[in-house]
Amino acid sequence: MTHGLGVTVVSEKVTQGQGPVEPSFVPSGPRLARRLAVLGDSTAVGLGDPLPGGAWRGVGPLVADALGVGDGGYVNLSFTGARMHCVLADQLPGALAHRPDVTLIVVGMNDTLRSDFSAPAIEADLDKIVVELTAAGSLAIPVRFHDHGKVFRLPGPLKRALSARVAELNEVIDTVVARRGVPCLDLVSLPGAYDLTAWSVDRLHPSELGHRMLARGFAELIEGAGFTVPDPVSLTCSGGLEPGAAQHLGWLVFKGIPWLCRRGADFLPYAAAIIARSFAESARRRLPR
Secondary structure, three states: OEOOOOOEEOOOEOOOOOOOEOOOOOOOOOEOOOOEEEEEOHHHHOOOOEOOOOOEOOHHHHHHHHHOOOHHHEEEOOOOOOOHHHHHHHHHHHHHHHOOOEEEEEOOHHHHOOOOOOHHHHHHHHHHHHHHHHHOOOEEEEEEOOOHHHOOOOOHHHHHHHHHHHHHHHHHHHHHHHHHOOEEEEHHHOOOOOOHHHEOOOOOOEOHHHHHHHHHHHHHHHHHOOEOOOOOOOOOOOOOOOOOHHHHHHHHHHHHHHHHHHHHHHHHHHHHHHHHHHHHHHHHHHOOO
């Protein structure tokens, strides 16, 4: 089922060797989501959407406001640098203790940039996360990712390597979503996902507008699962702090470049292997037959 923003709900649960079964969440009439949890990495933290005073806002508070969730009903357990296993081991216990009606799961991109990337391990971890949240009565909504190479400009070989990793990650997410019958926010289908205005200066995190787009997409999926959304998310930016040139330069010098150096050193061996395979395949094609 596809909603107005192009986000997709996988409405059937599929198990290996079995036909479709009933979806995990069947709306029985609109109901209020009184408790919301957010799990994930720096995007879930809210990076890219600064508030006056130095705090981050981001997708979580925007969805909480749309649902009418009060301060006591909202918890954000995400942290920067988190990977899928971090969510399972470090964040999920707190989410289960919070007893959320809805849980947003924004994680995976950090895994794609690491040399120990393992699609089977990520699938197993995400499956456990979704199963445990569903068993606790929470609507779990993960995210499947866009081609980040279209936003963050990289040399051709590195772009192909990153795109291949993101495709592996999305395949894992698609498998779990289909198996467990949960909604999924598809960033590939999100209108405006590749517009530069949707991204902060680092091109790694959404801008305020980008976070609002994510929040609106999540809200539509939540509404499609049978919850009421009393105050739909606006795409008009307000309440945030527009970074100036000094903030842009400061981020680049003190955060952006060091981050790229750390992640690049970990990702380059994989990228080199992709490049080597590409050269080998090209050479084979040129050989006379």
